[in-house]
Amino acid sequence: MIYLELFLTFLKIGAFTFGGGYAMLPLIQDEVEAHGWLTSTELVDFIAVSESTPGPFAVNISTFVGMRTAGLFGAFCSTFGVVLPSFVIILIVARCYEKFRESRAVKGCMSGLKPAVVGLIAAAAVTTGQTVFFPLGISAGVFTSPAFLCSAVIFAAMMLLAVKKLHPILIIVISAVLGIAAGYAFQL
């Protein structure tokens, strides 16, 4: 039965992928290709689409694969499958964490995990920065190209607004408008 198959496959993906986002990609790729749900070209295309729709990549792709394979109920089954493991595991962890968060062991581990998370977010900032400023790689001409200059101006402006504590949603809306304006003005 296709609904059960979708549910179980995405349950597995939800349960065995750590780190979120594209860290999940290899397992997702194996599974959807093995089932013949998407070809690798379609998957790559979908990654591009997923960048332009909100929400976690794993949720986006499971909804999409479910919808394409078995319609609305299929989308529901696969999305439910991908979310369920996180939900159950976090529920258990949260319950224990509330109990033990003042313990010395948990506090000790947290004192190491916090800087690690900062390091990981810094790494995410660098990779995002690469796709923002150098989508086609770094070359001599890139720093004077209109695309690079527009990105730099938008980034600087948004940085200023972020420091001024403008609401993040407003920052996203303004940067979208600036992107559209720059795109049409310079034919990026």
Next chain:
Amino acid sequence: MSMDNKKTRHERSQLMPLFLTFFKIGAFTFGGGYAMLPLIQREAAAKHKWINDDEIMEIAAIAESTPGPIAVNTATFVGYRICGTAGALIATLGVVLPSFIVIIAVSSVLQIFSEARVVKYAFYGIRAGVLALIVRALYGMFRQCPGHAVSYILMGIAFAAAVFTDTSVLLVLALCALVGLLTSLRRERNRK
């Protein structure tokens, strides 16, 4: 007994704001889990005071070290914090629903949608905006971190491992947790 009742009533009154908040967060999170941290910070910490900035880091650490999308993990955790299991359910539903609806809506015209020029240009700008948000959140989190040498070293190791190697995130986190545990135990013993 009456206190219990009061507490449940208070918790229940938080369910609707919880759902709306995470629906909003889900709708405006572009580009992966970390991009939602500034939104969580603004909505759940600054506006509703459900959690504080320090707890956001703990939640981010837990979301990283458990399976599943970071955005879903974070929503479930914050929801549980505020209203127990019902809260976890509501917050998770809220954060997932926008992506679900959008993908269903555009799934038949996905290709056309993503290749439309106006969409491309909008995301050209949004990516730069999201980067600014991440950098700003990063600075805030950096200041929240314990300010001793071990902490900076762990930061550097996690950063380098993620950027320059294929080491699994989980391994890095386990190692950092262990180092944190050992150094804090040692510090305690020295104090005695």
